Amino acid sequence: MTPRFKLAVLVFVLVSSGIGLILYKHFSLGFPLWPGDKQQVWTIEAKIEFVAHGDPVVVSLALPDNPPHFINLKEDFASSGYGFSQEKATVERRAKWTSRAVSGKQTLFYRLDVYEKKGAHLKKSFDPPTPLSPVELEEPFKTAALNLVTDVQKRSVNAETFTIELIKSLNSPDLEQSVRLLLGERNNERFKAQLAIDLLSLAEIPARIVRGLYLESGRRRQSLVSFIEVYESDQWQLFNPITGTSGIPENFVIWQRGGQSLLDVTGGSQSLVHFSMIENARASRDLALRYGENTKAPLIDFSIYSLPIEEQNAFKYILLIPIGALIVVIMRLLVGLRTSGTFMPILIALAFIQTTLLTGVLIFLVVVGTGLIIRSYLSHLNLLLVARISSVIIVVVAIMAGISIISQKLGLSQALTVTFFPMIILAWTIERMSILWEEDGPHEVLIQGGGSLLVAVLAYLCMTNRVVEYFTFNFPEVLLVNLGLIMILGQYTGYRLSELRRFRTLMEQDVSSKSK
Amino acid sequence: MFLANPNKLREMGILGMNGRNVSYIARHNPRRLFPLVDNKLKFKLLAQKAGIAVPELLGTVSEQHDIKKLRSMLAPHAQFVIKPAKGSGGKGILVINEQRHDLYFKPSEEALTNAQIELHVSNILSGLYSLGGVPDIAMIEAMVQLDPVFIPYSYEGIPDIRVILFRGYPVMAMLRLATHVSDGKANLHQGAVGVGIDLATGSALHAVQFNRPVSKHPDTDCAFSELKIPHWDHILPLAASCYEHTGLGYLGADIVLDKKLGPLIIELNARPGLSIQVANGTGLAKRLEKIDALAQTDHSPQERAAFSQQLFRVA
Incomplete structure (x- = not known):
């Protein structure tokens, strides 16, 4: 009885630890249980073009800084003939290309691979707002703006409702007089976003512009889309400046937060930045293994994956x-x-x-x-x-x-x-x-x-x-389960299938002797 | 019926291979004792020392270069058996019952030259018949003289009696008869006839060949109903005494009857097969459980044999 009991304990420990490790790897480290699991990986390319005049050139591009619910896989800065450095300030990260003397048409590339973190919580940004900068407006715009703010304030109770009402006013089919004046001919989404920020600032609500990209496969020559982010009750909330819906939309990568410029070029002119993107499927296992948040987890770090590919x-x-x-x-x-x-x-x-x-x-x-x-x-x-x-x-x-x-x-x-x-x-x-x-x-x-x-x-x-x-x-933890199974089979004392055939004549004899 | 019903088999107490290995061999046969029976030479020397009746050892060949001496070693013996010391399942056993004109004759009248005998011994030494192919020793034994009672039932080979011992108690016995189909070998799966024996009396219960009941020997046509093994009261204690000398709890003892010398142990087996159940038409499991339930087992071989004869009486 004792060896049997010992075996049962051992098998239980082996099998349960094997299954436990498998579940841990699946749920915590993101290893898919099935081989077919694929995930979309997006390659986003920013193409910077400008004309240089033979003077020293400094190109500075805002880079996405850990966009929420996306994981950066790898970045690539193709820039032959340019010195390159990255700058990280408190709010944003910028790429900086420099060259002493170039002339003619210049093209620089920045490439980024990201994939969507499945089931990740949409983390909101919590960084504190910068102090409000006073908005300088000339007449008659100042009066129009103040009128609009007072009007919207009447219809709202807090920053969130104020923002929603403001966006409604800016986008209603028949614009009010003041809004028409403020918008003028520049009735596009980027200008509306900037205007909304200024108006929010007038109402003493901290707000900033957010630029990002909608991920759609095969899109070329895209520009960034502007959103507005409003600070209320210690967190930032994102609003679409056209529809007024709040929250981060699906397949949207936030590229830049805050009002700084996206691209600065000194020593060049006619600068432009375009974005193109492409999606491809990659096995989820590779992603979990190489780029997951836990590649230093002991189960990955001390495993077969740490061996060279050949081994x-x-x-x-x-x-x-x-x-x-x-x-x-x-x-x-x-x-x-x-x-x-x-x-x-x-x-x-x-x-x-x-x-x-x-x-x-x-x-x-x-x-x-x-x-x-x-x-x-x-x-x-x-x-x-x-x-x-x-x-x-x-x-x-x-x-x-x-x-x-x-x-x-x-x-x-x-x-x-x-x-x-x-x-x-x-x-x-x-x-x-x-x-x-x-x-x-x-x-x-x-x-x-x-x-x-x-x-x-x-x-x-x-x-x-x-x-x-x-x-x-x-x-490889399945080895433990396998070991447990084989150990159980090692205690099997029942008949083998071949014995049921071997001893079948015994049954006939038994039946015949009983019937006698 | 293609397959037996496992529940029915269990009810009948049929022991399966896994059950035998796990419940009896692993539990009652310590691995370190296996060489005592797996190596027939070791057992032979042990038996001679302990006074267990065995066929006489005529000589051994342990080195390839000694094979040259084989001819002179065999010359004085008209009949002999060559065996690998570590052979299993009757492999590599060569029986010669006549020497004539420099030729050796098997019981089947097949003639072998000296070179063929030497090759056979060389194969034995190289480990061809031993488990795992380890180098081996060839033993030359005196051939057993057939007891007249078996003449009607023997064909090209000496019948042997297999007794299964558990904790030194005989639990089942059968007589194995070589046939033409089995090529003189006493292995049931090769076509030898297995005759179940009543432990109490030594008389035949019923017989099988290739798992099918038979009533008479297929080659000699003699009916088994009249068969009763002589010296039965000596055979069981002799088999039972092997327990003391080997320490193996689950053991198969193979016994032959010599015309002059009576019962002799030719071989012991630490993993005896399960066909004995088919020959007896009965399962081993229930008998083994009865012996397992005994509290005291320190009886003499005679007492144990008598106890089993009482306990497992069929008629």
Whole structure:
């Protein structure tokens, strides 16, 4: 009872910690459970154009600074012939390109990859507002503005409702006299946003302009869209200056907050900045692994992912072996298949992964079949065992070379994968099979050879399953679960499937003896 | 019926391979004791020291260069058996029952040359028949002289009696008869006939070949109903005494009857097979549980044998 109890505790610890780690990785580190999970990654490109006049040039561009609910993957500043630096002030981040003397048309690029953080809370900005700067307006605009502010104040109770009412006034189909005067001919969204900021300032409500981009695939030559942000009860709230809706819209990247300029060019003229963007799908796993917020989590930092890519690829196969072992355990303990050599089927299955199934099975049968014929001849030569197995190895090598050369000449490139079969294993298989043939006859060879091949094919099918492959590599913790399962199976004392067949005659006898 | 109903099998007390391995072999057979029975030479020396009746050891070959001496070693013996010390499942056993004109004859009348015998011994030494292919030793034993009672039932081989012992108590027994199909081998899966034996009396209960009931020997046509094993009262204590000397709780003892020497232990097995249940038409599990429930087991082999004869009487 005690060893059984110990085993139960051990299995429980193994399985629960394995599952626990898997769930932790999924929920906390963002590893998707299924291989197909993809996420949209946006590449945004800002293209700066200006004409330089041979003087020293300084170009300064505002950069997005950790836009809420987006994760920056990588930035790229393509600027040949320019010195480059980044400046980070309290509110914003700017890129600065410098050059001593250039002339003619200049083009600079800034590229940014971002992806949307799923399920992230829309964090609002909490940084304190800068002190209100007095708005200087000339008559008659000043009177019109003050009238409008008083009018809107009558209709509102706080900063939020004031803003909404103000935006309504600025966008109503039949504009009031004062609004028409203020807008003049410049009835665009950028000017409206700036006007709203000034009016809010008059009403002593802290506000600032926010510029951003709507992410739409394949868009080119876009400009930034202006929003207004209003400070109330210790946080900033975003408003659309046309519709008056509050909150950050979907697929909207905030590029710049605050009233500073987007682009400053000294030493150049006709400066312009355009944005284009493109979306592409990337596996969520890669994103979680490389750019997630927790790449320093011990589970990622001290894991297979920290190995060089080549070793990672080797581990991909090594981690599949336990799955093959599980199949062998099930087939032997529960089904009762006889195989030649306990784990030979796994090695054969690993070779099948390289060769693909049908080619693999054909090559295996050809090599082992030819080997058996040659081995039966060797047995007449009275050789010592070690020498005989060595001879079989050489024969196997020769057969493999033969298969490769013939298939090359026939143009069957698939058969070239024959080299992936473990030679020594093949040689031993041939030796065992031929002994089995002599001692127990071809029937037993068929049973054990067929059993081995069947287990190998089943192991192959499991090991090449995309989900299994993905899961074992990305959640090596599943090893613990596998270990627990195999340990439980090691305590299974029930009948094997083959025994139900083996003992079936006993039942008939039992029935007949009772009926007598 | 293609498959048996597992519940029915359990009800009948049929022991499965997993049940045997986990509940009996792993629990009652310490691994360190296995070499005592897996290595037949070790067991032979142990048995000779302990006074257990075994076939006489005529010689051993342990080095490849000693094979040259084989011919002179075999010359004085007309009949002998060559065995690998670490062989399993009857593999690599060569029986010669006649030497004539420099040729060796198997019971099947097949003739072997000296070179073939030497190759066989060389294979044994290389580890061809041993578990894991480790180097081995070839043993040459005296051939057992068939007891006349078995003449009607034997074909190309000596019948042996397999007794399963649990904690030193005999729990089941069967007689294994080689047939033409089994090529003189006594393995049931190769086509030998298994005859279930009543532990109390030593008489045949019923017989199977290839898992099918048979009533007479397929080659000699002799009915099993008349079969009763002689010296039965000596065979069971002899088998039971192996427990003291090996310490293995779950054990299969293979016994042959020699015309002159009586019952001899030819081999012990720490992982005895389960076919004995088919031969007896009964499961092992219930009998094993009865022995497992015994509080006191420090009886002599004779007492244990007598106890089992009482407990497992069929008729």
